[in-house]
Amino acid sequence: MSHQQALEELQALLGQDDLITDAAGKRPYETDGLAAIREVPWVVALPRTRDAVLGVLAICRRHRVPIVPRGAGTGLSGGARPMADGVLLSLARLKRILAIDVHNGIARVEPGVRNLAISEAVLPHGFFYAPDPSSQIACSIGGNVAENAGGVHCLKYGLTVHNVCGLVVATLDGQVHEFGGAGWDPLGLDLRAVTCGSEGLLGIVLEVVVRLTPLPPEKAVVLAAFSSLGDAGRAVAGIIRHGLIPAGLEMMDHLAIRAAEAFVHAGYPLDAEALLLCELDGTVGEVSADLARVEAVMREEGAFKLEVARDPQAQARLWLGRKAAFPAVGRLAPDYYCMDGTIPRGRLAEVLDEIARMSDEFGLKVANVFHAGDGNLHPLILYDANNPGELEKAERFGGRILSHCVAVGGAVSGEHGVGVEKLDQMCDQFSAAELAQFERLKAAFDPDGLLNPGKALPTLTRCVDVGGMHVHANSSARFTRLDRF
Amino acid sequence: MTSSPAQRVAEQVLAARASGTTLAIRGHASKRALLGERRADAVLDMRACSGVLSYRPDELVITVRAGTPLKELEAVLAERRQHIAPGIPLLEGQGTVGGAVAAGLSGPSRPWRGSLRDVVLGVEMVNGLGERLRFGGEVFKNVAGFDVARLVTGSEGAFGALLSVSLRVAPVPECTRCLVVEMPATPALTWMRRRAAEPHPFGGLCWLEGRLHCRLDGAAQAVADFTGEPGMVEEDPAFWTQLRDAALPFHAGWSGLWRCAVPPATPTDEQTVCIDWAGALRWRRGSINTVGESCPVGSSPLALGACDGLLSRLKAAFDPDHLFNPELMRADAPA
Ligand SMILES: Cc1cc2nc3c(=O)[nH]c(=O)nc-3n(C[C@H](O)[C@H](O)[C@H](O)COP(=O)(O)OP(=O)(O)OC[C@H]3O[C@@H](n4cnc5c(N)ncnc54)[C@H](O)[C@@H]3O)c2cc1C
Numbered sequence: 148m149s150h151q152q153a154l155e156e157l158q159a160l161l162g163q164d165d166l167i168t169d170a171a172g173k174r175p176y177e178t179d180g181l182a183a184i185r186e187v188p189w190v191v192a193l194p195r196t197r198d199a200v201l202g203v204l205a206i207c208r209r210h211r212v213p214i215v216p217r218g219a220g221t222g223l224s225g226g227a228r229p230m231a232d233g234v235l236l237s238l239a240r241l242k243r244i245l246a247i248d249v250h251n252g253i254a255r256v257e258p259g260v261r262n263l264a265i266s267e268a269v270l271p272h273g274f275f276y277a278p279d280p281s282s283q284i285a286c287s288i289g290g291n292v293a294e295n296a297g298g299v300h301c302l303k304y305g306l307t308v309h310n311v312c313g314l315v316v317a318t319l320d321g322q323v324h325e326f327g328g329a330g331w332d333p334l335g336l337d338l339r340a341v342t343c344g345s346e347g348l349l350g351i352v353l354e355v356v357v358r359l360t361p362l363p364p365e366k367a368v369v370l371a372a373f374s375s376l377g378d379a380g381r382a383v384a385g386i387i388r389h390g391l392i393p394a395g396l397e398m399m400d401h402l403a404i405r406a407a408e409a410f411v412h413a414g415y416p417l418d419a420e421a422l423l424l425c426e427l428d429g430t431v432g433e434v435s436a437d438l439a440r441v442e443a444v445m446r447e448e449g450a451f452k453l454e455v456a457r458d459p460q461a462q463a464r465l466w467l468g469r470k471a472a473f474p475a476v477g478r479l480a481p482d483y484y485c486m487d488g489t490i491p492r493g494r495l496a497e498v499l500d501e502i503a504r505m506s507d508e509f510g511l512k513v514a515n516v517f518h519a520g521d522g523n524l525h526p527l528i529l530y531d532a533n534n535p536g537e538l539e540k541a542e543r544f545g546g547r548i549l550s551h552c553v554a555v556g557g558a559v560s561g562e563h564g565v566g567v568e569k570l571d572q573m574c575d576q577f578s579a580a581e582l583a584q585f586e587r588l589k590a591a592f593d594p595d596g597l598l599n600p601g602k603a604l605p606t607l608t609r610c611v612d613v614g615g616m617h618v619h620a621n622s623s624a625r626f627t628r629l630d631r632f
Numbered sequence: 633m634t635s636s637p638a639q640r641v642a643e644q645v646l647a648a649r650a651s652g653t654t655l656a657i658r659g660h661a662s663k664r665a666l667l668g669e670r671r672a673d674a675v676l677d678m679r680a681c682s683g684v685l686s687y688r689p690d691e692l693v694i695t696v697r698a699g700t701p702l703k704e705l706e707a708v709l710a711e712r713r714q715h716i717a718p719g720i721p722l723l724e725g726q727g728t729v730g731g732a733v734a735a736g737l738s739g740p741s742r743p744w745r746g747s748l749r750d751v752v753l754g755v756e757m758v759n760g761l762g763e764r765l766r767f768g769g770e771v772f773k774n775v776a777g778f779d780v781a782r783l784v785t786g787s788e789g790a791f792g793a794l795l796s797v798s799l800r801v802a803p804v805p806e807c808t809r810c811l812v813v814e815m816p817a818t819p820a821l822t823w824m825r826r827r828a829a830e831p832h833p834f835g836g837l838c839w840l841e842g843r844l845h846c847r848l849d850g851a852a853q854a855v856a857d858f859t860g861e862p863g864m865v866e867e868d869p870a871f872w873t874q875l876r877d878a879a880l881p882f883h884a885g886w887s888g889l890w891r892c893a894v895p896p897a898t899p900t901d902e903q904t905v906c907i908d909w910a911g912a913l914r915w916r917r918g919s920i921n922t923v924g925e926s927c928p929v930g931s932s933p934l935a936l937g938a939c940d941g942l943l944s945r946l947k948a949a950f951d952p953d954h955l956f957n958p959e960l961m962r963a964d965a966p967a
Contacts, residue, residue: 248895248897249829250825250896250897251895251896251897252828252829252896253895272829273829273830274829294775295775295779297773301773302772305746305750306773308750308779308782309746309750318942320941322941322942324942328895328924329895329896330893330894330895330896330912330924331742331743331747331893331896331909331912331913332736332738332742332747332749332786332893332912333893333925334891334893334925334926334927334933335786335925335927335932335933335934335936336786336787336933336934336943337736337749337782337783337785337786338783340749340779340782340783340785341778341779341780341782341783343779344775344778344779345778349778361829361830361831362831363831364831384690387690387692388689388690390713390803390804390806391803392802392803429831429833429850429851429854430831430833430853430854430857431857432851432853432854432856432857433833433850433851433853433854433857435853436851436852436853437851489771489772489773489774490771491688491691491693491770491771492690492691493688493690493691518773521771521772521773522691522771522772522773523773556769556770556771557769557771557774558769558771558773558774558775558776559776560774560775560776561771561773561774561775562773562775563775564775565775565776565777569776572776573776573777576776576777577776577777578765578766580763580764580765581765581766581767581777584759584763584765584780584949584950585777585778585780587949587950588778588780588783588946588949588950589778590945590949591942591945591946591948591949592942592945592946594945603777604777
């Protein structure tokens with residue numbers, strides 16, 4: 148590595164405005180949404196054009212300097228955590244909407260465009276961009292592709308991977324590849340899916356062609372209160388069994404309901420042990436018909452209170468508590484740790500019981516807010532980092548929840564990615580041969596191993612150590628510090 | 633101890649690797665006419681590796697061995713009024729699930745119900761090193777590790793032999809209505825593009841031989857809410873099954889045709905025989921060189937041209953000795 152030489156070349160390429168080298172200027176970039184994991188980057192590059200990005204890649208490759216791509220920095224698994232000897236490559240300034248093509252039903256955008264900005268731009272044409280992570284005001288489409296982000300509406304409309312029809316990706320050898328395009332599917336090999344969720348390890352996303360969805364003419368939101376998590380879980384299964392795929396189906400537990408209610412006064416019933424929010428959309432007649440069926444299932448499974456919102460204002464109120472749930476729970480304790488595992492829907496009640504049992508065992512409270520329709524849990528573990536040892540306890544508790552998700556047939560991450568946070572749990576989910584296959588796949592894209600090294604894939608040595616760690620219950624070399632984002 | 637069918641496949645691959653024998657992976661060979669026949673030193677027959685491993689209708693997921701006949705999959709799902717939403721072509725009236733996933737072909741409802749790749753949740757496969765590997769799983773949301781399950785979908789076995797596949801299933805729509813009207817190609821395409829921008833429960837939009845075919849699938853009320861074009865009359869849904877399975881009269885003589893994936897609003901022309909996927913899939917006499925991709929019927933897109941750079945490194949990452957389907961992803965240009 149020849150950092151001095153690289154620095155001179157980067158300065159010549161980018162100039163003062165687009166390259167940050169001073170300590171104060173670099174400070175805002177030392178962390179992403181997983182705020183306690185910090186590292187000051189060597190330099191921050193903020194190119195404004197595709198050519199400048201390619202220039203940065205060429206310089207880094209020549210001098211073997213590692214690169215950490217970054218979008219808006221809202222990631223929750225430390226995927227954009229900087230390296231002290233690496234360039235933090237921000238794509239945030241590539242933020243033009245290049246084309247809105249109504250005839251083909253697509254928009255072509257640069258990677259730094261914010262998720263919500265796409266839906267706002269296409270609204271006048273009667274479309275929206277379906278994947279809607281809760282962070283959509285801030286997160287970038289490039290980051291969404293890199294994490295395969297989901298949202299409240301992905302039960303019906305799919306994740307990022309289902310809504311991206313074309314990608315322009317630069318690999319470190321200077322090649323610019325087009326995967327897919329403005330059509331539905333390419334003939335032959337389809338490299339779009341492997342790029343989605345690749346956490347910046349395979350290439351730099353330079354352009355995204357997103358599929359636009361026509362706005363549904365009608366929506367309705369149902370709130371149903373239950374006196375047990377088991378009943379609510381059965382209602383979720385019942386809705387699916389009746390052949391309904393709601394636009395969204397979210398669940399909150401008692402602690403989350405109380406926290407949300409105290410925070411935003413959405414009118415949630417405080418005597419409920421579990422609450423379901425179900426959104427239906429479609430034609431007017433279709434929504435009415437589906438609504439009747441959903442209400443019947445909810446009642447059958449023991450909902451003791453039902454509220455239906457058909458006008459946008461009432462719907463916004465019902466969603467308010469769910470949308471504010473994370474900050475609301477954040478008020479209950481000095482710190483919280485947000486987990487992200489998936490399980491088969493049918494195991495919901497059982498897994499929540501197990502989490503409650505672990506909560507007693509660890510002596511830490513946990514609130515549950517999740518995408519019930521997808522079986523994607525977000526347990527929020529409450530702790531106080533000022534109490535010695537409590538952070539480590541929260542991490543151990545979180546790790547145990549994820550291992551349990553794998554044990555019941557789920558996955559260690561539904562939408563937040565592995566990053567640096569879940570490296571140990573990857574060893575639970577994959578065998579040594581599978582991890583080695585991932586490494587070879589990574590090397591096919593990035594033979595020099597300079598793109599986001601150390602993220603998403605655990606080394607085999609680490610997995611051997613983790614195995615040992617389970618036996619000796621020794622958590623030393625794991626996450627450093629964590630607090631709320 | 634008797635070995636499982638999957639283990640026997642893995643053993644065959646290991647033996648082939650040791651002896652330097654290349655393998656043509658084969659299910660029902662139903663895609664010969666469309667993608668060409670795969671040739672190699674020996675055949676890796678997947679038909680014995682068959683059967684449903686688990687089906688959980690409430691979870692909307694089914695896991696089957698790769699050699700399971702598509703007809704069996706359809707029948708098992710139909711008992712619970714479920715199906716694979718994009719529709720899977722049964723070429724020559726047959727096909728295995730592994731062959732379908734390897735070919736990655738989706739039916740006419742693809743623009744509205746997602747692609748076959750989209751509903752692949754996980755796979756178990758044997759790579760060129762003879763290792764049995766699992767990627768993805770049985771849950772809808774899963775971002776742990778690279779999405780190899782969807783990478784191998786449509787790779788025609790070039791990365792390995794599939795042993796089992798987990799697919800997301802969907803409820804069969806409550807109601808189906810099929811309409812047809814006489815219309816020339818250009819106005820039909822304009823009509824499709826205009827209506828596809830609106831929120832209708834389409835299950836297919838196709839133009840063929842001077843007629844515009846329109847399929848609706850959804851809640852009874854949503855289907856009833858749709859107002860079509862003056863002159864549209866009901867037609868037999870069999871048209872759509874035949875279109876999916878390449879069993880219409882025009883398919884009989886399709887060996888001279890090209891399959892083209894294009895931006896859906898691409899203007900049509902005299903060479904176009906059929907417009908499917910609301911414009912995004914065309915069958916033409918001759919290729920389209922300016923927009924989109926095209927491949928002649930009878931060839932695999934993976935056998936056209938030499939494979940270099942990223943693609944050749946990818947092939948080597950899974951199958952370094954080019955054991956599987958060696959005509960695909962070759963380093964040297966095919967004759
Ligand atoms: C309050 C809050 C709520 C959230 N809710 C959700 C939710 O509902 N659903 C959900 O899925 N996520 C959610 N997230 C997580 C996060 O917003 C998403 O993961 C988002 O996709 C990250 O986008 P970003 O632009 O911030 O990416 P960053 O955090 O900057 O980067 C994320 C990863 O992508 C890589 N990367 C970024 N840009 C590129 C590029 N152009 N090319 C290659 N690699 C790149 C980075 O290296 C990193 O590995 C939430 C986060 C917060 C803080």
